[in-house]
Amino acid sequence: MKLQRLLVVIDAEHQQQPALQRAVDIARQVGAELHLLKIEYHPSLDGGLLDSHLLDRAREAILRQSHEALRASVAHLSDEGFRIEMDVRWGKRRHEEILARVAVLQPDVLFKSTHPSNALRRLLFSDTSWQLIRRCPVPLWLVHDAKPRGQSLCAALDPLHSADKPAALDHQLIRTSQALQAALGLHAQYLHAHAPLPHSLLFDAEVAQAYDDYVIQCRREHREAFDKLIGQYAIDRAQAHLLDGFAEEVIPRFVHEHNIGLLVMGAIARGQLDSLLIGHTAERVLERVECDLLVIKPDGKG
Incomplete structure (x- = not known):
């Protein structure tokens, strides 16, 4: 960057x-x-x-x-x-x-x-x-x-692309964070928040019985994907955080508890209809965080 x-x-x-x-x-x-x-x-x-x-x-x-x-x-x-x-x-x-x-x-x-x-x-x-x-x-x-709120930044990653983001965007977020760390002396943290389907949404009795196994498998898949992504860069494991919960709740709490001064997030444009809808993760997070927000788009896309 x-x-x-x-x-x-x-x-x-x-x-x-x-x-x-x-x-x-x-x-x-x-x-x-x-x-x-x-x-x-x-x-x-x-x-x-x-x-x-x-x-x-x-x-x-x-x-x-x-x-x-x-x-x-x-x-x-x-x-x-x-x-x-x-x-x-x-x-x-x-x-x-x-x-x-x-x-x-x-x-x-x-x-x-x-x-x-x-x-x-x-x-x-x-x-x-x-x-x-x-x-x-x-x-x-x-x-x-x-x-500035603090001298730390946090990159919000989504390695399984549950937010419908292209895979390359996570790499952009990491490279951007590392560039800011080098240029501005900010301490970088990397966060991925994930949340399985709530138990209350599972109406099928057989599926509900297997819910605990589903939660364990879900976390395992997110952990493997997050570790694989982080492992491609010179990132200390202490800087990488996999947290349970919805991003719009987990990220603002992490920002507050760790005195984050800059939150780095990815966003995509889905066309004119999206301008009528309220729901971007970046927007919901911005309503709750008390720090700067750096929004990154995929390369070559507005």
Whole structure:
């Protein structure tokens, strides 16, 4: 994983910029260049009674003022020697503007601050973070708080691909974690959570009698697959954790108990219909964790 070109979304609605702070911290360590993107939008200037010429002038004035304010806010970084480029643009659908900039710039990582959301907002397409989780083709670093929670990262793996992930994605997650460990000095942990079918869902009496054997076999298969995956890399066994339970419950608990600062997860896009559904493991986990989340897509897929 490269860390040379970092694209940071500047939040126009909040004064605090955790994503910028995280990107600056990383750029300071590895000498990366920073590209800042700020998107402005005001409904009152989206049509209405004013003619188009006046609307264009009003938008241009807002963009100019916003650009000047952004430049002033990061002047101390320029003075420190950071390489910074800024882009301020107008857009109602922020995620589309962000993805358009990603397509042109091809950054190594996209940084964005994340804020509490809810199911209804996601269903109505109104939260940018959820759209980016599904559609961003480059690694997406969602920043929870300006101050890092800890100096450890955790990669959530799925060696049996029960979440319908391609097998190569687990290897990407491991390689990414190892690269971050080397570049940023983070201590890497590797986690796989698995859960057999609940006993209450087994209505067949004969199958129910064999449930204990099923649970033992299920854990054995997950252990063998996890050990095989981890064994292909120089990973200490103390760093590898196989835990029982559903990922959306186990992972946040592990993050809290081990003071994890960055959770590395894989995500796949399943088409436009998926944008209507709530259920991605990455999304359910993000609602519960109190650390940064790095979302990785399969190579060559957005």
